[in-house]
Amino acid sequence: MTNGAVETSSPVGLIAAGGVMPFAVADAIIARGRTPVLFALKGICDPKRVERFRHHWIALGQLGRLAKLLRAEGCRDLLFIGNLVRPSLSEIRIDLTTLRALRHIWASFRGGDDHLLSGIGRIFECDGFRMLGIKDVAPDLLVPKGRLTRIQPGDAVAADIEKGRAVLQALGPFDIGQAVVVIDGHVVAVEDIEGTDGLLARVGRLREQRRIRQPIGRGVLVKAPKSGQDLRFDLPTIGPRTVEGAAAAGLAGIAVAAGHALLAEPEETIAAADRAGLFIIGVDA
Numbered sequence: 001m002t003n004g005a006v007e008t009s010s011p012v013g014l015i016a017a018g019g020v021m022p023f024a025v026a027d028a029i030i031a032r033g034r035t036p037v038l039f040a041l042k043g044i045c046d047p048k049r050v051e052r053f054r055h056h057w058i059a060l061g062q063l064g065r066l067a068k069l070l071r072a073e074g075c076r077d078l079l080f081i082g083n084l085v086r087p088s089l090s091e092i093r094i095d096l097t098t099l100r101a102l103r104h105i106w107a108s109f110r111g112g113d114d115h116l117l118s119g120i121g122r123i124f125e126c127d128g129f130r131m132l133g134i135k136d137v138a139p140d141l142l143v144p145k146g147r148l149t150r151i152q153p154g155d156a157v158a159a160d161i162e163k164g165r166a167v168l169q170a171l172g173p174f175d176i177g178q179a180v181v182v183i184d185g186h187v188v189a190v191e192d193i194e195g196t197d198g199l200l201a202r203v204g205r206l207r208e209q210r211r212i213r214q215p216i217g218r219g220v221l222v223k224a225p226k227s228g229q230d231l232r233f234d235l236p237t238i239g240p241r242t243v244e245g246a247a248a249a250g251l252a253g254i255a256v257a258a259g260h261a262l263l264a265e266p267e268e269t270i271a272a273a274d275r276a277g278l279f280i281i282g283v284d285a
Contacts, residue, residue, distance in 0.1 A: 013075035017082030028138035133232030145258035164222025172227030183219030200245030216250040224257035239264030247276040258282030
């Protein structure tokens with residue numbers, strides 16, 4: 001590897017879920033001289049955006065079909081990317097390969113999202129594929145260290161960021177979430193199954209109900225991977241919707257783990273933060 005990227009000319013298989021990140025990663029792979037092949041999840045991946053790329057549609061649970069298509073396309077390297085709400089077992093379309101691996105999949109379901117994705121990744125690795133992360137194929141999409149916006153976080157914010165990082169570090173072994181909101185030293189909300197958008201909406205409701213009494217423009221959303229997380233899977237992501245939610249929640253800004261979080265639609269995200277008077281900063285993981 002050089003500069004964090006895997007050097008090879010073979011195509012990269014992208015298991016493409018929801019949101020804009022699968023297409024941003026595909027474009028980054030092309031810019032680096034490789035060919036992405038998208039294996040788009042039915043009912044989840046954006047059908048309009050995927051048309052720009054070589055692609056195949058697959059249903060959740062079609063591990064055998066996916067492996068066959070990966071080999072046909074010459075994709076040894078494989079990457080999971082995009083938003084995916086954890087499915088129930090009843091929503092998975094089981095083929096023969098999935099049936100054979102069902103015991104391992106069931107064991108993975110008993111953990112959090114990172115545990116599930118890591119478990120499925122190990123199944124593919126045992127089948128001869130190589131699981132990659134964003135650092136391997138599109139490191140430029142990772143949040144850099146330092147301030148990204150015009151707004152500079154005040155001195156008081158540093159303590160909130162540090163407390164948020166400590167909370168996420170402590171919660172990591174429980175595989176709960178990747179985000180927390182801290183206002184003036186008080187942990188007011190932790191991410192759960194509702195995700196970051198739901199977390200920020202909840203903070204907004206708490207303000208409306210006067211359960212949070214600190215002034216508007218105080219507090220920070222802190223996002224970082226779980227401690228011990230396999231960084232090839234399920235990295236924290238921020239984008240324009242995150243900025244919109246943080247502004248509606250009355251926060252001062254957003255702090256994310258530099259090098260360990262994704263920045264979706266960077267120009268739009270930073271511009272939205274500047275308009276809203278919020279800071280975005282990459283901090284040490």
